[in-house]
Amino acid sequence: MSTLSCADGAALHRLTVEAEADPNALLRLLEPFVIHAVMPVRLASRADDAGLCAEIEFHAGPEVAERLAARIGVMFAVLRAELCAVPARAEAA
Numbered sequence: 001m002s003t004l005s006c007a008d009g010a011a012l013h014r015l016t017v018e019a020e021a022d023p024n025a026l027l028r029l030l031e032p033f034v035i036h037a038v039m040p041v042r043l044a045s046r047a048d049d050a051g052l053c054a055e056i057e058f059h060a061g062p063e064v065a066e067r068l069a070a071r072i073g074v075m076f077a078v079l080r081a082e083l084c085a086v087p088a089r090a091e092a093a
Contacts, residue, residue: 011060013084025077029072036064040058069082
């Protein structure tokens with residue numbers, strides 16, 4: 001069984017991504033999380049003819065979070081990727 005990065009003191013981050021409409025877009029967005037052994041704790045997505053909008057929340061150190069955002073931000077078909085920290089009080093909700 002592999003070890004996944006989780007809440008062990010790591011901050012909660014939210015990555016908001018807008019991408020072109022593509023059947024493989026969601027799979028491509030999640031692949032970097034597999035590579036970095038980070039398990040998303042929440043995923044919300046909405047797709048239509050205009051494209052895909054996804055919010056991915058995950059626990060990680062700042063370096064890993066920035067690396068994930070940078071990697072996803074330059075992917076083919078990604079129009080925008082924005083990383084932000086989730087305030088501690090929002091985690092309990």
